[in-house]
Amino acid sequence: MTTNQPTSHTSPAPAAWSRGRLYRLGGLAIAQVLVLLGIAALAWATAGQGQLVQLRTRPLDPRDALYGDFVRLHYAISDLPPALWRGPGPRPDFGRTGQRVFVRVAPAGAVWAATGIYGSRPAAGPGPAAILPATVDGQWAGTVHLRYGLERFYLPEGTGRRLEATGRDTSGRLVRIAVAPWGTVRLLGVE
Amino acid sequence: MSRKFLETESPAWVAEGLITPEQQQRLLARYPGGETAVALLPLLGGLLLGLGVLSYVAANWQGIPEAFRLLLLLLALGGAYGGGLYFLQKGQQALGVGLLGLGLLAFGGGIVLTGQMYHLVSYDARALVLWGAAGVALTWLAQSRFIFLLTLLILCGAQGYSTDQFEVYSYAAMALLGLGLGAYWLRQPSRLLGWALALAWLAQMGLLVNTEHYPTLWLVPLMGVFYVAADWLPRRQLAYPVQLLPLVAALGLSLLATSTYTLPWLRRELVAVGSPYWLALLGLFLASAAGKRRQGELSGLADWLLVLPVAALPVGPGVAAFGQLLVLYAYAGLVLWAGYREQWRTKVNAGTLLFIVATTAAYFRLTWAFLDKSLFFLLGGALLLSLSWWLRRQGERALRKKPA
Known part of the structure; x- marks a missing residue:
């Protein structure tokens, strides 16, 4: 390939790559590296600083659970009675999907259970408790359905078979999550 | 040149x-x-290499320790961008830009894979939109058509994913495409980018109308935005090819209004869109007129005849369809006239084609019901052949009279 001489032509091809332009490009590349590092740092910090919470999943449907490289998790707190609404304001229409709510969970034995649904982030309150942000996924059969962004567990190599067997268990699995003081939530592992 | x-x-x-x-x-x-063919090779090579590395690592991905996986992602990202900058500095434009494109792909892959690493589930297309935003910034900084097209694909993919998976229209993806890439295209217009952008814009608008359940007719002003943007291009020769797509769509719409079968549907749509639709069209018309005036091309305003609300007139369907035919003939005549006046062969040919299209529509409208079908096609064929021969001859004569 012949090397371009940037000075020999100006109009059809873009102008020569000035130092400033290369610096700006470098800045853009560094910003992208920082985005990835930021995602990772947030996850690490959440695991390190966060409150450890154990949730129980609903028994997994063996025909449905395994999606290639991840399992789909459905928690006991994914379906809650509307009566758990604690305000502020009157209970909203949970049939409208996409609303942002907050679910307060507190330990009930080894597993944590939901104690209230809030419209805005409440104080974690007395005793051990954690606040999980959630999105309303509709209401039917008398329960509010919620998504926490914790519904996928990407499988480490070779554990697919073992988890597939969860389809046969009837009590569900224990899932460890971390809730950071600044509100981010991270799934740590499935027992 | x-x-x-x-x-x-x-x-x-x-x-x-x-x-x-x-x-x-x-x-x-x-x-x-002699550079273009050779310049393509490093681009393709970079793509293939990237795909190969990607598939190899992906196959063994989950077995690699977490910190090492992150390091690998950052190395791929930094390596591609670093290599790109190195070769650009050396003056090897094609190779450098190819590597920048690879860096952009690595960024997208990095977002997805980092998300998986920490089991993050997203219920919207924010991550993909962020990827597209990086692509827009890279397009502007690298001034590269390759990166432009790559970003275009990313933004369309993000929109498709958002509407398909979450039934949510991503206005951010639309704005990035329309403003980010659109402004770039206005600054660095080229035929290829114009076509790609017009198609991408049509796809985005189609998804918008579909996802938000707007009346389909809203596609007309939404595509009109693109037509008007082209009116403001510095060079007219670049505007015509990219205005073709909105024009063909508008022509199709007018043809629908010439048939009493589709006219009722069109009338229902016109009621559904209401006055905001007309205000939007009026605004676009004024913006288009200002742009064309700046170019000294006011004759091009004839294009707006195609969206005249003939179907909305409070008359019987037969009369409305006939009125639409008249508008089509008027449009064909204006395009022909402008073509002769400007001695511009493409425009004369377009006018000829429009005349034939209008005649076909009129023929269908007037004779379909009462002519025997074989006679219908026979007569119709003869009519169109003689019409095209005559128009062609007229065109050749007019163009020969005044040598440019």
Whole structure:
């Protein structure tokens, strides 16, 4: 390939790559590296600083659970009675999907259970408790359905078979999550 | 101007004494050629290499320790961008830009894979939109058509994913495409980018109308935005190819209004869109007129005849359909007239084609019901053949009369 001489032509091809332009490009590349590092740092910090919470999943449907490289998790707190609404304001229409709510969970034995649904982030309150942000996924059969962004567990190599067997268990699995003081939530592992 | 054109034509210019041999050499040196085919190879090579590495790592991904996986992602990202900058600094444009594109792909892959690493589930297309935003910034900084097209695909993919998976229209993706890439196209217009952008814009608008359950007719002003943007391009030759897509769509719509079968549907749509639709069209018309005036091309305003609300007139369907036919003929006539006046063959041909289309529509409208079908096609064929022959002859004569 012949090397371009940037000075020999100006109009059809873009102008020569000035130092400033290369610096700006470098800045853009560094910003992208920082985005990835930021995602990772947030996850690490959440695991390190966060409150450890154990949730129980609903028994997994063996025909449905395994999606290639991840399992789909459905928690006991994914379906809650509307009566758990604690305000502020009157209970909203949970049939409208996409609303942002907050679910307060507190330990009930080894597993944590939901104690209230809030419209805005409440104080974690007395005793051990954690606040999980959630999105309303509709209401039917008398329960509010919620998504926490914790519904996928990407499988480490070779554990697919073992988890597939969860389809046969009837009590569900224990899932460890971390809730950071600044509100981010991270799934740590499935027992 | 293409290098090939210069190479074939310039010897004749020298022979006729238009330019000296020295000037010919300087002209040829100004447009160095032979690069494009070679320039494509590093791009394709970079893509293949990237795909190979990606599939190999992906196959073994979950077995690699977490910190090492992150390091690998950052190395791929930094390596591609670093390599790109290195080769750009050395003046190897194609290779450098190819590597920048690879860096952009690595960024997208990095977002997805980092998300998986920490089991993050997203219920919207924010991550993909962020990827597209990085692509827009890279397009502006690298000034590259390759990166432009790559970003276009990313933004369309993000929109498709958002509407398909979450049934949510991503206005951010639309804005990035329309404003980010659109502004770039206005600054650095080219035919290829214009076509790609027009198609992408049509896809985005189609998804918008579909996802938000707007009346389909809203596509007309939404595509009109693109048509008007092209009116503000610095060079008219670039505007025409990219205005073709909105024009063909508008023509299709007017043809629908010439049939009493589709007219009722159109009328329902017109009621559904209401007055905001007309206000939007009026605004676009004024913006288009201002742009065309700036170019001294006011005759092009005839294009707006295609969206005249003939179907909305409070008359019987037969009369409305007939009125629409008249509008089509008027449009064809105006395009022909402008073509002759400007001695512009493409426009004359377009006008001829429009005339034939209008005649076909009229023929369908007036004779379908009461002519025997075989006679219908026979007569119709003869009519169109003779019409095209006659129009062609007229066109040749008019263009020959005044040599440009």
